[in-house]
Amino acid sequence: xxxxxxxxxxxxxxxRLGSRGLQTFSLPDLPYxxxxxEPAISADIMQLHHHKHHQTYITNYNKALEQLDxxxxxxxxxxxxxxxxxxxxxxxGHVNHSIFWKNLAPVRHGGGxxxxxxxxxxxxxxxxxxxxxxQKMNAEGAALQGSGWVWLGLDREFKRLVxxxxxxxxxxxxxxxxxxxxxxxxxxxxxxxxxxxNVRPDYLKNIWKxxxxxxASEVYDKENx
Numbered sequence: 261x262x263x264x265x266x267x268x269x270x271x272x273x274x275x276r277l278g279s280r281g282l283q284t285f286s287l288p289d290l291p292y293x294x295x296x297x298e299p300a301i302s303a304d305i306m307q308l309h310h311h312k313h314h315q316t317y318i319t320n321y322n323k324a325l326e327q328l329d330x331x332x333x334x335x336x337x338x339x340x341x342x343x344x345x346x347x348x349x350x351x352x353g354h355v356n357h358s359i360f361w362k363n364l365a366p367v368r369h370g371g372g373x374x375x376x377x378x379x380x381x382x383x384x385x386x387x388x389x390x391x392x393x394x395q396k397m398n399a400e401g402a403a404l405q406g407s408g409w410v411w412l413g414l415d416r417e418f419k420r421l422v423x424x425x426x427x428x429x430x431x432x433x434x435x436x437x438x439x440x441x442x443x444x445x446x447x448x449x450x451x452x453x454x455x456x457x458n459v460r461p462d463y464l465k466n467i468w469k470x471x472x473x474x475x476a477s478e479v480y481d482k483e484n485x
Contacts, residue, residue, distance in 0.1 A: 282329050284322040287315050288358055296366040300469045302455045310361070313450050317353030317429070324350060352429035356409060359444050365472035375473040379442070379480040386421040393423070398464040400425050401447045412443040412476070414483055440483045442476040 290310060295303035324346040331339040365371035374380065374390050387393040393412070400423060401410035408427045415422050417438035424435045432441045445467060452463035 282326060284325055285318050285354060287311070287318055288361065290361055292364075292366050292369070297364055297371070297470045300466045301364070301452075305452065305454050308454065309446075309451055310357075314354070314357040317350045317357065320346065321350035321354050349429050352431045352434075355431050356429055356444055356446070359441050360446050362475050363443050363445075363472055364467075364470050365474070367470065370474050371470035371472060372468060373473060375477050377477060377481075378484070379473070379477040382421050382480065382484075394468055396423050397443075397445065398461065401445055401464050402461045404447055407448040410445050410447060411439075411441055413439040413441050414480055415439055416483060419484065440479065442479055443471060 287310070290306075293303075294306040294310070297306060324343050328340055328343045328347065331337075331343065375383065380390075383390055383393050387396065397410050397412065404410065404425050404427075406427065408425055408430070409432075411424045411426065411432045413422050413424055413432050413435075414420075415436065415438050421442075422439065424432060424439070426432060426434060432439050432444065445464065447460060447464070449458070452460065456463040
């Protein structure tokens with residue numbers, strides 16, 4: 261059994277708090293093994309990123325949700341408000357990383373193959389070419405100060421593709437309620453430092469070799485019928 265299967269399970273769990281039931285979250289399994297994205301992303305990075313960093317966001321998210329549930333039960337509005345920052349940061353970390361793992365695929369399973377069909381046409385229509393889109397996302401991801409994400413999203417309201425960046429663990433929806441993430445690239449140092457040191461542009465250049473455009477195309481077709 262693969263290592264990532266042993267240490268991850270795609271489940272939700274219900275925690276009993278007094279007479280209340282609270283749904284919390286567990287680390288999702290990966291559809292590939294940690295070493296399957298090499299040489300673009302090393303097995304060591306994948307294991308650390310998934311098993312340690314993503315798990316930490318989930319653990320802290322669950323803790324904050326349980327504290328919020330208890331505060332609401334006691335009518336403690338002050339504590340409920342104070343917890344919103346932890347919920348946004350750690351919940352965003354869980355949401356973003358859950359998308360990120362789906363955005364990646366081993367080369368032998370189609371990773372890096374450029375999109376065809378509706379999404380391929382939309383990229384050409386909105387950005388001129390795939391090369392222009394990659395250049396734009398790489399430039400914005402490299403220029404992002406501190407930690408965050410660079411996104412290719414669908415704006416459902418205006419029926420167009422957009423490139424956005426978000427700080428820290430803010431999900432794409434924080435930039436607009438109509439935005440749906442298609443591709444999200446993590447530019448926190450924990451996503452690349454063990455392999456690429458502080459050279460973020462090299463990481464951004466190589467990650468396209470394992471981007472799962474099939475998944476992005478499925479989301480695009482679902483959200484833009």
